[in-house]
Amino acid sequence: MTHEQSTFGGTPVTTVEELREIIPPPLDTAANKVRPALHELDRQWLAASPLCLVATSDAEGNLDVSPKGDPAGSLVRVLDDRTIAIPERPGNRRTDGFLNVLANPHVGLIFVIPGRGDTLRVNGRARLVRDAPYLADLQVRRNVPVLALEVDVEEVFHHCSKAFLRSRAWDPETWDAESVPRRAVLAHTLERPEQTLAEVEAHYGPGYAETIYG
Template sequence: MSTPEQRFTEITSLEELRELVPDPLPVARDKERSALVEVDRAWLEASPFCLIATSDAEGNCDVSPKGDPPGFVKALDEHTVAVPERPGNRRVDGFRNVLSNPHVGLLSIIPGRGDTLRINGRARLVRDAPFFDDMVVKGHRPVLALVVEIDTVFHHCAKAFLRSHLWSPQTWDEVGAGVPSRPRIAKMVDRPEESLEELERYYGREYSARLYG
């Protein structure tokens, strides 16, 4: 019996890759910028959610979701943005990566929009700064922030969101019907020693009450 790897036809060079995916058009190739412009700032002010990609010095990767009221990713100047840290699972996977490899990527999303804003840069962890006072939410001042010095920034088209119908509410019940609820997933793989009733309570009102606590 053959293994999956034996059935793969692998691409091992840029030349092979370009045989399948031709060079981008100039409008796509040249849209990267090194500084924020007015429309980028407006986007960040409207966005309540972003994904932050990091990797450690050995190349082990992580992508972490970050969410807060719109505008939580602060443009400090045309070359710098900052992302506040909020209470979470305390794994700090991405932050540990940044300590050994500062290169990060941000994908900023606005609900209902298919296009996105992409920022790539070099990050550092900051434990206090004057702008922390502008990041207070429900009385919670962040204990640290990720400060990113921008290398490239550009807007990305909507094809992935259109193909996935991500913002089409009529598809949500159908695509998620076969996937257990978060409490049931926790019972199955994360916290099997706890009862389902305990987990449903934990991920219910109690969970929402701890967002900034």
């Protein structure tokens, strides 16, 4: 089955004309809100955001989306109105997104502020840098990042709240952390079957938060 086929009874939409018959073109306010550089209000948003989702693709179009998180003010550095940098922190060392950037520099980023339904979207071209003088300013606890993802901004715009309003993501009454097995159970079942559940529980126990910066 190709991406243009469906075995589940749906009718594929394969042309722009078909798509626009279903979803009309956007209003001018939405179509024309994309800007090529950061505004002071964008800078304020970036300074307040502790969470970013980074979308990348390799040369063949295989995709990856990676969350990046730090205390607000340490997540991203604005270098100028057309350049931002996101520090690398200790993780699982898969470097999926970084490997993609080496093959294809195009990236898409969504910056989130908890409690806010709107988001800031940035599209551009990225590169990996080390030994940058600003990395020392992005220290959190004892961690000084050894790499940063520098992004040349090509498009920036704010996105409305509809998705967060529909999902009620910030409404504590909708939260149900126990709706799926806890992280240790997932890891034991899918990633670490050679370890006992008790060993995996210990890994993700109270001390886990103390290891997130190395």
